[in-house]
Amino acid sequence: MKYCSHCAHPVVLRIPRGDGLPRYVCDHCQTIHYQNPKIVAGCIPEWEDRILLCRRAIEPRYGLWTVPAGFMENGETVAGAAARETLEETCAEVDSCRLYALFNLPHISQVYLLFRGRLSAPRFAPGAESLEVELFEERAIPWDRLAFPVIRETLRRYFADRRTGTFPVHTGDLLPEGVVADPW
Amino acid sequence: MKYCSHCAHPVVLRIPRGDGLPRYVCDHCQTIHYQNPKIVAGCIPEWEDRILLCRRAIEPRYGLWTVPAGFMENGETVAGAAARETLEETCAEVDSCRLYALFNLPHISQVYLLFRGRLSAPRFAPGAESLEVELFEERAIPWDRLAFPVIRETLRRYFADRRTGTFPVHTGDLLPEGVVADPW
Numbered sequence: 001m002k003y004c005s006h007c008a009h010p011v012v013l014r015i016p017r018g019d020g021l022p023r024y025v026c027d028h029c030q031t032i033h034y035q036n037p038k039i040v041a042g043c044i045p046e047w048e049d050r051i052l053l054c055r056r057a058i059e060p061r062y063g064l065w066t067v068p069a070g071f072m073e074n075g076e077t078v079a080g081a082a083a084r085e086t087l088e089e090t091c092a093e094v095d096s097c098r099l100y101a102l103f104n105l106p107h108i109s110q111v112y113l114l115f116r117g118r119l120s121a122p123r124f125a126p127g128a129e130s131l132e133v134e135l136f137e138e139r140a141i142p143w144d145r146l147a148f149p150v151i152r153e154t155l156r157r158y159f160a161d162r163r164t165g166t167f168p169v170h171t172g173d174l175l176p177e178g179v180v181a182d183p184w
Numbered sequence: 185m186k187y188c189s190h191c192a193h194p195v196v197l198r199i200p201r202g203d204g205l206p207r208y209v210c211d212h213c214q215t216i217h218y219q220n221p222k223i224v225a226g227c228i229p230e231w232e233d234r235i236l237l238c239r240r241a242i243e244p245r246y247g248l249w250t251v252p253a254g255f256m257e258n259g260e261t262v263a264g265a266a267a268r269e270t271l272e273e274t275c276a277e278v279d280s281c282r283l284y285a286l287f288n289l290p291h292i293s294q295v296y297l298l299f300r301g302r303l304s305a306p307r308f309a310p311g312a313e314s315l316e317v318e319l320f321e322e323r324a325i326p327w328d329r330l331a332f333p334v335i336r337e338t339l340r341r342y343f344a345d346r347r348t349g350t351f352p353v354h355t356g357d358l359l360p361e362g363v364v365a366d367p368w
C-alpha cells in the first residue's frame with residue numbers, strides 16, 4: 001500500500017496514537033487502513049464412503065488435488081462460502097454443511113474453516129478452476145499429489161474420525177514446512 | 185474506495201473477467217482490490233463458576249458489558265487473538281483457549297470466533313478500552329446491559345451448556361435485529 005484509497009495522498013506506516021501496531025495511515029484525510037487475515041472456506045463433500053476432490057486448473061499447485069475451497073466474500077456466511085466454492089469448483093450441491101476444522105496459517109494471515117458437506121446427489125463436473133473432479137474412497141486418495149499441507153492434515157484427521165464415527169471440531173496451527181501445532 | 189492504493193489512479197467498480205462479483209479495479213496498473221470479511225476473536229474467561237466481563241469504555245455501546253473481543257490481526261492465530269484481546273481489555277491471562285462458537289454476521293461481513301479461556305489466576309483490571317472488569321456468576325449476568333446480540337446469544341448457550349457439562353462448538357447466523365438462524 002502506497003497511496004490512500006480515500007484521497008490518493010501517500011500513506012505512511014506508523015503506530016497510530018492509542019494503537020499497538022504499525023498501520024498505513026493517511027496524514028491528509030486521517031484514514032487508518034487496517035489489514036486483517038482472510039478466511040478460506042472449504043468443504044469435504046461426502047457421498048456414502050467417498051469424498052469429492054478436484055484437480056486444480058489454476059496456480060498455485062496447478063494439477064494437484066484438493067477439496068473445494070476459496071476466499072470467503074463479503075456478505076456471506078462461512079458455510080455459505082464453502083457451499084458456493086463447492087458449486088463453483090465441482091458443479092455439485094451440498095444439502096448440509098457442518099463445521100469440521102479451524103486451521104490457522106499465521107505466516108500468510110489465513111484462517112481455514114473447513115466443513116463436512118453432504119452431496120445432494122452424486123452429480124458433479126469440473127468447474128472453471130478444475131481439470132477433473134472425482135469421488136475417492138480413502139484407499140484411493142492421492143496423498144502424494146495433494147495441493148496443500150492443510151488439506152493433507154484435514155483429510156488425515158477426517159479418515160481417522162471416520163473409523164471412530166465421531167467428528168469433533170479440530171483446531172490447530174499449520175506452520176511453514178507443514179508443521180502442525182496446537183499451543184492451547 | 186476511490187483511488188488505487190498501489191498507483192493512486194481512480195478505481196472503478198466492475199466485474200473482472202473470469203470473476204462473478206463487482207470489485208474495485210484499477211485500469212491503470214490492473215490491480216484488483218478484493219474486500220473480505222473480518223474475524224472478531226473473543227474469549228469467555230472462566231474462573232471456577234464465574235466468567236469475566238468488561239464494561240466498554242469506547243463506542244459503539246459505551247458503558248455496556250461484553251466479553252473481551254476484537255479484530256484479529258495479521259500474523260496471529262485466532263486463539264492467540266482471543267487471548268491478546270483478553271489481556272488488553274481485562275489485564276488477565278488465560279492458559280487455555282478452546283473454540284466454543286462460530287457466529288456469522290453477514291450483513292456487516294464479520295465472523296465471530298469465540299473461545300472458552302481458563303484464567304491463570306483471578307487477577308484482572310480494566311484495560312484502556314474498559315471502564316470496569318468483573319467476575320460474574322450466572323445469576324448476576326447483566327443480561328439487559330450486554331453490548332451486542334451475538335454476546336447475549338453466546339452467553340445464553342454457554343450457561344445452558346454449563347448445566348449439562350458438555351461444550352459442543354456452536355455455529356449460527358446472527359441476522360439484523362438479533363434473529364438467529366442456522367440454515368445448515
